[in-house]
Amino acid sequence: MTSLVYLSDSWRDEVEKRLKSALSPQRMNFITSSMSNIYTGCPCGEDRFLFFAFEEGNFKAVSTGTGEPPEAEFKVTGDYEVFARISRSEMGSQKALMTGKLKLKGNMIKALKLASVADRINKVISTIDTRY
Amino acid sequence: MTDPYFINFRSRVQQIQAAMAEENIDVYLGSRLRTLSWVSDVFCPWRSFVVIPSQGMPALFSFVIDAARIADETWMDPDHVFGFAPMGGQDQIEQIADYINDLARGKKIRVGIESGMSNYLPEGNLTHYEYEKYKSAIANSEFVNAHTIIDRLALIKDQGTINRFKKASRIVDIGHEAVFEALKDGGWKGMTETEVAGLAAHAMRKAGSEFEWSFTGGNEIASGYRTGYTGGACTPATRKELESGDPLMVDIHSMYRLGLGDHSHNYFIGRATDRQRWHADNFISIVEKTLETYKAGITPLDLAEQMMDFADQGGFADFMVPGFEHGIGMMGDEWRIGLNDGPFSYWTNPEHVYRENEVLICAMQYACPEEKIGFRYENPIVIHMDHCEALSKFKLSVDEIL
Numbered sequence: 125m126t127s128l129v130y131l132s133d134s135w136r137d138e139v140e141k142r143l144k145s146a147l148s149p150q151r152m153n154f155i156t157s158s159m160s161n162i163y164t165g166c167p168c169g170e171d172r173f174l175f176f177a178f179e180e181g182n183f184k185a186v187s188t189g190t191g192e193p194p195e196a197e198f199k200v201t202g203d204y205e206v207f208a209r210i211s212r213s214e215m216g217s218q219k220a221l222m223t224g225k226l227k228l229k230g231n232m233i234k235a236l237k238l239a240s241v242a243d244r245i246n247k248v249i250s251t252i253d254t255r256y
Numbered sequence: 257m258t259d260p261y262f263i264n265f266r267s268r269v270q271q272i273q274a275a276m277a278e279e280n281i282d283v284y285l286g287s288r289l290r291t292l293s294w295v296s297d298v299f300c301p302w303r304s305f306v307v308i309p310s311q312g313m314p315a316l317f318s319f320v321i322d323a324a325r326i327a328d329e330t331w332m333d334p335d336h337v338f339g340f341a342p343m344g345g346q347d348q349i350e351q352i353a354d355y356i357n358d359l360a361r362g363k364k365i366r367v368g369i370e371s372g373m374s375n376y377l378p379e380g381n382l383t384h385y386e387y388e389k390y391k392s393a394i395a396n397s398e399f400v401n402a403h404t405i406i407d408r409l410a411l412i413k414d415q416g417t418i419n420r421f422k423k424a425s426r427i428v429d430i431g432h433e434a435v436f437e438a439l440k441d442g443g444w445k446g447m448t449e450t451e452v453a454g455l456a457a458h459a460m461r462k463a464g465s466e467f468e469w470s471f472t473g474g475n476e477i478a479s480g481y482r483t484g485y486t487g488g489a490c491t492p493a494t495r496k497e498l499e500s501g502d503p504l505m506v507d508i509h510s511m512y513r514l515g516l517g518d519h520s521h522n523y524f525i526g527r528a529t530d531r532q533r534w535h536a537d538n539f540i541s542i543v544e545k546t547l548e549t550y551k552a553g554i555t556p557l558d559l560a561e562q563m564m565d566f567a568d569q570g571g572f573a574d575f576m577v578p579g580f581e582h583g584i585g586m587m588g589d590e591w592r593i594g595l596n597d598g599p600f601s602y603w604t605n606p607e608h609v610y611r612e613n614e615v616l617i618c619a620m621q622y623a624c625p626e627e628k629i630g631f632r633y634e635n636p637i638v639i640h641m642d643h644c645e646a647l648s649k650f651k652l653s654v655d656e657i658l
Binding site for chain 1: 320323324327334335337338339340341342343344345346350351354
């Protein structure tokens with residue numbers, strides 16, 4: 125399989141496929157939530173987003189795009205390169221948040237319940253052969 | 257059945273919002289412990305803030321390690337309780353500033369803050385650092401000191417609050433009974449002040465107390481010379497063992513749904529000498545006189561003058577601290593009486609006129625350091641039109657413990 129361009133449609137399709145097969149609703153803690161990752165400083169010159177919605181642990185939507193992301197319970201904003209490092213498993217998302225490289229908007233009490241799930245998602249994403 | 261301890265917190269918020277409107281305040285940023293208790297009905301031991309918009313539900317922000325517990329215990333819905341943490345976008349400055357900026361929707365706003373000073377360490381006024389950071393993070397804003405809104409509204413206690421104080425005093429009485437039972441018939445031998453503090457705490461916790469709330473070391477126990485510190489009204493318990501001939505001061509604290517119990521009782525360990533009994537009788541007489549005198553219309557200054565005259569006539573004015581009260585309210589509201597409108601900022605106004613249904617601690621300290629003897633009285637009282645109601649019903653006496 126050839127490597128896929130990060131945040132491209134084909135990469136998004138592969139993310140959705142792998143997440144659905146690797147993470148059962150139980151592994152997703154049966155959560156119902158949504159999260160928008162907002163990428164600043166993208167090579168294309170525009171801000172991009174990666175959006176996830178879950179319902180009782182099932183992936184309801186995975187989308188990418190430019191401009192305003194869909195409304196989400198949590199909004200995580202950061203530099204493209206920071207997200208890329210997380211997607212390559214070179215940096216943990218917790219570390220990125222704790223060092224201020226990523227900014228989270230949303231209720232922290234609920235976000236804590238989501239932390240382990242976010243790590244699982246990032247681990248699955250890191251298995252995709254990706255061109256940045 | 258109606259909950260006798262019910263407090264209408266939604267109505268409190270509406271009263272705050274009405275007062276904000278009168279002062280053209282768009283958002284109230286409360287940081288004092290007393291404000292957090294009075295608005296949210298939950299104990300917030302970590303740094304916390306409440307953001308009250310001009311309409312609708314307030315939002316409470318606390319250190320993330322305690323935020324879920326707060327969300328569980330407050331009357332406010334969980335979507336309005338937030339935890340802050342050292343993470344991007346989640347530290348208290350950015351999180352709360354974002355929240356307020358969202359409320360402002362780009363318009364210039366007046367933000368009411370809580371600034372000032374207090375003898376009570378956990379008061380929680382906005383720090384200089386917090387002020388500067390919030391001011392720069394909340395764009396296009398004017399900050400005004402607005403704590404008087406809460407102070408004024410919290411001054412006269414509603415029935416639910418008074419009932420919580422009464423319940424806390426019932427619990428304190430149980431604590432005193434347990435201490436007496438443990439001390440009597442030689443039980444005091446080998447006992448330390450800290451042990452007495454713990455005995456009271458155990459009994460009060462069994463009776464439902466949530467906290468020996470005072471920041472002065474919880475239950476304050478003093479024996480021997482420690483009862484007689486000059487002007488002293490702060491005696492965290494020590495490892496000192498009780499000894500025959502000692503005066504013993506047992507000042508214990510309970511909390512019931514943020515209502516506070518605070519009663520001090522005094523003993524002699526062993527037989528009192530005639531001179532010790534003279535001091536004790538003086539003390540009892542002035543406590544009785546003070547409780548007879550408190551009522552609506554009187555001021556702290558009137559009362560102090562009358563009581564010091566009484567003490568002078570009895571020949572014991574030299575041993576009295578000339579203050580007979582401290583303020584009290586829901587957890588975090590301790591020390592100052594009334595509003596910040598006296599000759600010395602943030603101290604009790606000596607000309608504050610007591611009104612019906614104010615609650616305060618009737619407090620007295622009698623101290624004779626030279627003779628290593630002293631006594632303390634503290635009891636929450638409700639001010640009525642023609643008398644006061646002492647909430648602790650434990651007997652007023654200085655008994656010998658044999």
